[in-house]
Amino acid sequence: MSDTAVPDATAPEVPFRILPALTDLNREFWTAGARGELRFLRCNACGYYNHPPTMICPVCHSKDLAPHSVSGKATLHTYTVNHQPWMPGPELPYVIAIVELPEQAGLRLTTNVVNCPHEDLVIGMPMRVTFEHHSDGDDEIYIPLFEPDPQARAS
Amino acid sequence: MSKFVEKSTVISGIGQSDIGRRLFRDPLELTLDACLAAIADAGLTTKDIDGVATYPGPMSVPPGFSGAGVVDVQDALRLDLGWWSGGIESPGQLGSVINACLAVAAGLANHVLCFRSVWEGSAQGTKGRASTMPGGGGGGSFRASGFMEWTLPFAAPSAAPWIALMAQRHFYEFGTTREQLGQIPINARKNAGLNPKAIYTEPMTMDDYLNVRMVSSPLSLYDCDVPCDGGTAVIVSHVDTIPDLRRPPVHVDAVGTALRGRPSWDQFDDLTTMACRDAAAQLWTRTDLTPSDVQLAEMYDGFSFIALAWLEAMGFCGHGEGGPFVEGGQNIARDGGVIPLNTHGGQLSAGRLHGYGFLHEACTQLWGEGGARQVPGNPEVGVACAGGGPLAGALLLTTHR
Numbered sequence: 001m002s003d004t005a006v007p008d009a010t011a012p013e014v015p016f017r018i019l020p021a022l023t024d025l026n027r028e029f030w031t032a033g034a035r036g037e038l039r040f041l042r043c044n045a046c047g048y049y050n051h052p053p054t055m056i057c058p059v060c061h062s063k064d065l066a067p068h069s070v071s072g073k074a075t076l077h078t079y080t081v082n083h084q085p086w087m088p089g090p091e092l093p094y095v096i097a098i099v100e101l102p103e104q105a106g107l108r109l110t111t112n113v114v115n116c117p118h119e120d121l122v123i124g125m126p127m128r129v130t131f132e133h134h135s136d137g138d139d140e141i142y143i144p145l146f147e148p149d150p151q152a153r154a155s
Numbered sequence: 156m157s158k159f160v161e162k163s164t165v166i167s168g169i170g171q172s173d174i175g176r177r178l179f180r181d182p183l184e185l186t187l188d189a190c191l192a193a194i195a196d197a198g199l200t201t202k203d204i205d206g207v208a209t210y211p212g213p214m215s216v217p218p219g220f221s222g223a224g225v226v227d228v229q230d231a232l233r234l235d236l237g238w239w240s241g242g243i244e245s246p247g248q249l250g251s252v253i254n255a256c257l258a259v260a261a262g263l264a265n266h267v268l269c270f271r272s273v274w275e276g277s278a279q280g281t282k283g284r285a286s287t288m289p290g291g292g293g294g295g296s297f298r299a300s301g302f303m304e305w306t307l308p309f310a311a312p313s314a315a316p317w318i319a320l321m322a323q324r325h326f327y328e329f330g331t332t333r334e335q336l337g338q339i340p341i342n343a344r345k346n347a348g349l350n351p352k353a354i355y356t357e358p359m360t361m362d363d364y365l366n367v368r369m370v371s372s373p374l375s376l377y378d379c380d381v382p383c384d385g386g387t388a389v390i391v392s393h394v395d396t397i398p399d400l401r402r403p404p405v406h407v408d409a410v411g412t413a414l415r416g417r418p419s420w421d422q423f424d425d426l427t428t429m430a431c432r433d434a435a436a437q438l439w440t441r442t443d444l445t446p447s448d449v450q451l452a453e454m455y456d457g458f459s460f461i462a463l464a465w466l467e468a469m470g471f472c473g474h475g476e477g478g479p480f481v482e483g484g485q486n487i488a489r490d491g492g493v494i495p496l497n498t499h500g501g502q503l504s505a506g507r508l509h510g511y512g513f514l515h516e517a518c519t520q521l522w523g524e525g526g527a528r529q530v531p532g533n534p535e536v537g538v539a540c541a542g543g544g545p546l547a548g549a550l551l552l553t554t555h556r
């Protein structure tokens with residue numbers, strides 16, 4: 001190990017997470033965070049974001065779909081403060097949320113809200129994506145989490 | 156004859172095994188106890204049974220979720236079947252019973268034995284529900300796929316947070332409160348006190364409810380049903396067999412099975428309701444009866460909020476009006492309520508018999524066999540509704556046609 005690997009006691013610990021099995025369909029979603037991008041499979045024919053991803057566009061039935069980056073902005077659609085230790089994971093209590101993306105009505109993600117006191121959570125508040133990096137075998141996975149969007153707040 | 160073929164079917168008998176928090180009994184034994192009780196209750200013998208239906212069929216994961224499959228029962232009772240079906244892909248747990256109605260109406264069978272058995276209490280032992288969650292053992296090389304790909308990486312493995320997310324959205328849009336939602340578990344506990352087979356029977360106050368530990372806000376421990384062991388069975392028969400039955404049956408007046416939104420816990424178009432919205436709406440297109448004709452409602456309460464969603468979906472109040480409707484508890488009270496709800500204690504207090512308990516109780520009440528918990532006034536119309544999230548199936552039942 002190099003001398004740069006000395007643990008930083010002030011850095012937040014990355015929690016245990018069950019990671020997704022990567023496939024050709026979902027790989028971009030779970031790995032594009034390496035470049036700071038949130039990517040969804042999108043139909044090249046009609047522009048529909050197809051999530052969770054499937055081979056055929058559910059709107060126009062085109063098979064011409066490709067990963068497409070979105071803004072990473074979202075609004076908090078709903079949330080729960082989870083107190084139950086279901087499994088090893090983030091420190092209890094932690095926030096499970098559904099965020100909705102501005103790119104398409106009803107395009108939502110289940111996620112965790114981080115960097116936000118629980119008492120500050122308000123449905124409808126502007127959020128932005130932040131990624132949590134996990135290495136597992138050959139896979140570099142970036143879990144998309146959401147935090148309050150300070151730019152949207154200031155505006 | 157009506158074009159709605161379910162009207163040619165009846166519930167002719169019901170049965171239940173011993174029910175307990177943890178019985179440590181053979182799940183097939185519990186299943187067969189329920190099946191034999193239902194067959195006898197109908198006044199039939201195993202020789203009369205020519206169809207079998209179940210939910211979800213054989214499953215080893217999660218532990219205790221399924222006590223037996225169709226072929227286990229067929230072989231154990233040496234049944235000769237003209238039709239059979241078991242599986243988890245159906246309009247909720249009672250979708251299996253609705254399948255049976257359709258098979259009977261189609262002439263494939265005259266008497267279909269329908270069952271659902273669970274042994275989740277014993278299977279979970281003292282380790283709790285989390286022990287049965289995917290990846291609940293904590294790590295190794297397990298990777299999430301399928302629907303769980305979108306929840307497990309976020310430490311959301313259970314329907315508790317999924318339903319909590321819906322409840323919170325309902326609270327936000329309509330101003331629903333925990334004090335309102337709490338009437339559903341409090342009402343259930345009150346009714347369970349009159350049910351000798353219920354798991355939890357000691358009275359629950361609003362203070363008890365508001366002070367118990369939180370699971371996933373706004374849902375606390377008392378908003379979650381209680382895992383148990385037990386089997387439940389019902390017999391679906393053709394109306395032409397009524398002369399062969401032990402007593403006048405309960406008629407199936409209408410069923411609802413629709414699935415119109417996305418079959419997902421987070422992508423559904425309106426997270427303040429569930430698939431029950433569409434199944435219930437469909438049911439009312441298949442009958443001349445209306446919600447105001449219904450005298451009792453046995454509605455899935457795997458989590459309290461699901462029962463609230465069913466109350467709204469079935470039209471006992473408007474969408475979003477569930478909170479004020481249940482406030483104070485009078486409207487859903489067994490004795491004198493507008494619509495007595497979960498008169499046996501529901502899954503919240505009588506045990507997670509997983510859908511079938513509601514149909515069993517609706518029939519018990521319509522036959523006037525509720526004993527201490529009997530709804531007064533000889534009720535003649537009731538509903539049994541089961542399923543949460545993308546699962547929903549409902550039956551409208553009457554004592555006459």
Ligand SMILES: [Zn+2]
Nearest residue numbers: 043046057060
């Ligand atoms: Zn398309």
